[in-house]
Amino acid sequence: MKKFTILTIDDEENIRIGLADYFELEGYNVKTASSGKEGLSIIEEGGIDIVITDLKMDGISGEEVVRRVTTEHPGIPVIVLTGHGSIDDATASIKAGAFDFLTKPLDLDHLYIVVKNALHGKILAEQNKELKEKLSKSISGSDDDMIGKSSEIAKVRQMIEKAAPSKASVLITGESGVGKELVARAIHNKSERKDKPFVIVHCAALSESLIESELFGFEKGAFTGAESMHKGRFELADGGTIFLDEIGEINQATQVKLLRVLQERKFERVGGEKTIEVDVRVVAATNKNIEQEVKLGNFREDLYYRLNVIRIEMPSLRERKDDIPLLMHSFLRRFNIENEKNITGFDNRSKSAMIKYNWPGNIRELKNCVESAVVMCTGTQIKIEDLPNSVRAKSEEHTIQIPVGITMDEAEKIIIQENLAANNGNKSKTADMLGIGRKTLHRKLDEININS
Known part of the structure; x- marks a missing residue:
């Protein structure tokens, strides 16, 4: 796992040392600067993931640091600290692009949560950028996972083209490892939502106690450890697409809440009363026999019909x-x-x-x-x-026996016949297996009188 690097900028030495000691104990790399000028110089060198800066400093102020970092290094979140907190200061810092604004004396535990949330947002932004770059390649046919000339993959591409412009929910089925996530990204990238977030949720990786708060977020105090409000994946995906991988793994309670989001586009955060409205397209995937799960009572039938508006089946590699x-x-x-x-x-x-x-x-x-x-x-x-x-x-399961004493032409005929039989008469596969061109294979089949 990547070890993140925090830069703290403060003209008070005890603050710099205190923050460095605290975050180093929490597993972060920490660099320090005693002025805005020094801090910006360190940022220019690269390797900084997040900045914590004092607001009131001689020379370059914290507000100017925020403005410069936001403009020149937009992927780095900045948290502003000040001992002179006011509504005006907070507003100016946020307008300049600060992620959050905290007043001294600091509550380090609260600062730790703010840092984690900022880094979480940074990671999501980087992932979305990476996925968009990868997806642009896949649509042009250059991405490894979507490479293929078979009729099976051609059908998938046709389904993507038809499904993408619509607003309908999509259910992608297929075995593990066939590329369901890539199909979901392709649908998003070819839709009107392509410039909006594409958020992935690996449902199987989340425990029953976590999945609801991850999907819908939680309010401060909703449970032990919930020290600040946390937006869920649906909220983060507003305007874009959410991809629910392994949808068959979610529990019944979450299924009910998910059904409501699909029907009404509304939900409440865990521990909250405020109703939040979102505009999110849902693309789900499963490697389970979802119809069987419905029959067994493990998956709600009404939710299944909501998800299964458009069905795309990804073929196995075999x-x-x-x-x-x-x-x-x-x-x-x-x-x-x-x-x-x-x-x-x-x-x-x-x-x-x-x-x-x-x-x-x-x-x-x-x-x-x-x-x-x-x-x-x-x-x-x-x-x-x-x-x-x-x-x-x-x-090693299938070998070809070449009798001693036969000619090269006879041996070649046996090799071609055996490989053709092993491939059930498929000449393209046989040519690939023999390391020759399809035209060469056809010529040789004509020569030995077994071409059809």
């Missing part, structure tokens, strides 16, 4: 094996760069094993396999020995 070679080479390019290697490709045996393998972990497993192979490879091509045992074992 259902789109034509895409495996393209994905293999795309991942190879990526991991060549990351590991500073220059591997040119896969030899025929490793390629054959990877095409035969059923990939129960889908694209995620294929990606891990290629990364592992790149690390293990010591030559210019990935060989069967570089692959994980599970993938390598698949290549």
Whole structure:
């Protein structure tokens, strides 16, 4: 996990030392500056995640620090401290772009919560920026997870094109690792909401006690440890899209509240009475048989119908094996760069094993396999020995027996026939497996009189 760096700017030495000691004990890196000028110089050097600055300082004031940081380094939140607190000071600081305004003497526990909230917002902003950049690549067809020429992935792209402009809820189904999150991002990016937030909630990673407060937020004092108001993911996604991954994992109580949001676009924070209205498009995903969950009483039928307005089914990788070679080479390019290697490709045996393998972990497993192979490879091509045992074992399940004494032409005929049979007559897969072009395969099939 990243260790965040805090910069404290204050002309009082005891304040600087006290804040540095406190936040270092809490696991942060801390840098200090005794003036606004020195602080801005440190920020210019890079590596600062958040700034805590005094307001009243000689030379460059805290308000000027806020204005400069907001303009020149918009990703860095600034918290303002002052011993001369007033409504006017607070208003000026917030208008200048400060994340929050606190008065001295400080409540360090309260400051700690403010810092955590500021960093949480910073992380979300960075994630949204990263996802938008990645998504722009995927739509042009250059992102690894959306690469494919198969008819199965073409159908998914068509569904995305149809679903994106609408306001309807979307339910994405498919096995783990098939790329459901990427589909959700594509829907958002192609919609009118593309410039608004795209917020991801991994429902399976949240406990029953946390999921409601994460989705809908909580008020100060709602429960032990709730020392300040916290906005939930729905509130953060206002105007944009919220992606509820593994929706089948949420409990019945949260399902009721989620149903209300879908119906009325309203909710209350945990411990609050104020009704909050939001404009959020919901895209959900599950690897469960959601209809079976409804029958078993684990998932509300009315919520299911609200979510399942548009259904997009992501195929497993074994259902789109034509895409495996393209994905293999795309991942190879990526991991060549990351590991500073220059591997040119896969030899025929490793390629054959990877095409035969059923990939129960889908694209995620294929990606891990290629990364592992790149690390293990010591030559210019990935060989069967570089692959994980599970993938390598698949290549050993079927062998071709070549009798002694036959000619090269007869041996070639046996090899082509056996590989064609192993691929159920699929000539594209057979050509890939043999390491030859499709036209070459057709010519050879004509020569041995088994072309259809």
